[in-house]
Amino acid sequence: MSCRDACTPAAICFDLAFGGARPSIVMDTCTGCGDCVQACPADAIQLCAREVAHEP
Numbered sequence: 001m002s003c004r005d006a007c008t009p010a011a012i013c014f015d016l017a018f019g020g021a022r023p024s025i026v027m028d029t030c031t032g033c034g035d036c037v038q039a040c041p042a043d044a045i046q047l048c049a050r051e052v053a054h055e056p
């Protein structure tokens with residue numbers, strides 16, 4: 001849960017599931033700062049650009 005602890009805006013939560021817990025990200029809260037990427041000891045997080053629709 002290092003990523004959750006590193007996330008200043010608290011965009012990461014862990015859902016308990018059978019056999020462990022899995023992180024989920026609240027995309028509207030995530031700033032894309034990358035602090036969770038640096039914090040993950042398993043190197044399991046990647047940031048990817050996503051397309052944003054622009055108003056004409």
Ligand code: SF4
Binds near residue numbers: 008010030
């Ligand atoms: S990129 Fe930044 S804001 Fe988004 S989940 Fe990771 S630490 Fe939180």
